[in-house]
Amino acid sequence: MLIFEQSQSGRRATAQAPGNAATLKSIPESLRRKQPAALPEVSEMQSVRHYTRLSRKNFSIDTHFYPLGSCTMKYNPRGCNTLAMLPGFVARHPYAPESHSQGFMACMYELQEILKEVTGMREVSLTPAAGAQGEFTGIAMIKAYHDTNGDHERSEIIVPDAAHGTNPATAVMCGYKVREIPTMKDGDIDIDALKSVLGPQTAGIMLTNPSTVGVFERRIREISDLVHKAGGLLYYDGANLNAILGKVRPGDMGFDAIHMNLHKTFSTPHGGGGPGAGPVGVSERLIPFLPVPMVSYDGGNYQWLTQTERPQSIGQLTAFGGNSGVLLRAYIYAKMLGREGMVRVAEYATLNANYLMKLLTDSGFQAAYPERRASHEFILTLKKEANELGVSTMDFAKRMLDYGVHAPTTYFPLLIPECLLVEPTETESLEELDNFVEVMQKIRHEAEHQPEIVTSAPHSMPVKRLDDVKAARELDLRWQPPES
């Protein structure tokens, strides 16, 4: 029974009810809702059961292996959260004067410094509140740079065909036209195609390295030289930073702007829609345009840098300095790892991915880029299984749920047919990785002998195979009272 259907008029969870209506009076009449919200009226126990039941339906990193490619669903140490919840942090008011916030500001300053070191960028601003906002910030700074130079003819951003959908979306949001370039059969960017689109109209290029096809872009220096020679700048999408932490630095590859997803690489659970943190780092030429506030340090005290100190800044992105809880967890995580630990993240993330790729290809699955070493993730193409057995990547993905494994990313990047993008992350044990290989083998065995078990999966989940076409065509997003 849905919680709405359990509702009885006048039933209350008194102990949990808000204090009194006095707070309501402080809201101006014109802003108050005219109709009360259509919320269910239930007892405390009914609501506890409701939420507990919901939580048991979760398929999450805390309950299952979750190799969702390009998402880095890794374990987030509880200690980071515990420390970020210390009362001195949680109770700090964002309007508290600098002199009362020196501890918090010291953490933020040190985080800026750590991220500079890790990425090889000249300066870092922590304020973007998510990856998408970090991307927007990066391209907005590139635009501000060209505008400041009076370079108004630069109207195009180059994006590879394998890019995350947010890349072209960001370019368009910033007023640019998107030029797409193809990926070659070995997974690298087609340099000739890049040369053919570069010109005085080029504002920049957006790249992910390792790329979304799970391989390291080997000719990145050449790409960077070509783009700079044409007067364009390079933007680094930090989606896959986990693969190279402490190993290779975007700044050394020649990038001018980069965003990092602290909520995936640096210890904040994600996949639930936020809150996130997407700090940006820049090369020398973009420093004046960084978003404010940032923290500076004169050797004695920490100060906020605002529009006053940074008049060319693209401005402020959030009410204050971003999501401080996520930033604190990232700072604590970085301090816990240290320089050596940071490198081991990248090493184990890539080792685990290559281990899985080797075992799976040895047992007959086809890698999309068999001649390339995987980064922290790799792509299988289940074309053969789909053609010969009539069992698609989606069927494999659904069947995995029955075996207690969250499905890897399916059908992305789009250019690979029957694509399965697998990212085990560094936090999984050898046993868990071996189990995944076994699950894949089992499902293929089923596909060969009883394909209907696979094509009608999942069988053990609270919801069975969904009609996703019907769901998309006939949107039904919220409960409504039955027509009386």
Next chain:
Amino acid sequence: MSNTPDGLKYAKTHEWVKDNGDGTVTVGISDHAQELLGDLVFVELPEAGSDIAAGDEIAVVESVKAASDIYSPLSGKILGINEVLNDAPESINDSPYEEGWLFTLKITDKSELDALMDADAYTKHAQDEEH
């Protein structure tokens, strides 16, 4: 095998063009394209009256798997759009060459038609892309 009728012209990006013989053409996506996309759930069409150049992104088709851009194979002015698709995007799956047409275009440069592929060349192109 997907159906690729003779008598139509095809673009590399999987649109078909029917020459109506009066300076206008009808444009849709090929049977092969709709098979690759899977069940369509949403179609965003251009506005009638807008001027477009060959190669412009002009429409979007969305399936449960992906959203894909549709490129105009020719330059010209949009005359009409297939309003039926707003409520019944599945027409493209069911009938890609008849009920599932996308838009009609008054073309500005007839020679652009010659640059498009015939059915045989398109079939070969589609096969090459598979590998």
